[in-house]
């Protein structure tokens with residue numbers, strides 16, 4: 001797991017930890033070639049352009065590739081639904 005966090009509120013961090021605690025197995029299909037799952041949370045604006053799962057509205061402002069989950073903060077079910085393509 002590669003987590004890039006910068007300037008994230010405790011609300012987004014809490015959601016992310018809660019999600020990882022309960023649903024980390026759902027992330028296995030999002031492994032990159034190096035075997036890692038990359039997650040971006042907070043105000044990493046444009047720093048992480050590589051493919052990543054971007055959690056929360058602040059992370060969506062970055063221009064990188066990957067999956068984006070809206071919300072301020074998003075709730076776990078929103079992240080799960082996005083990952084499951086619902």
Ligand code: SF4
Nearest residue numbers: 009012056057058072
């Ligand atoms: S999306 Fe909202 S809760 Fe998450 S880091 Fe940004 S301001 Fe904070």
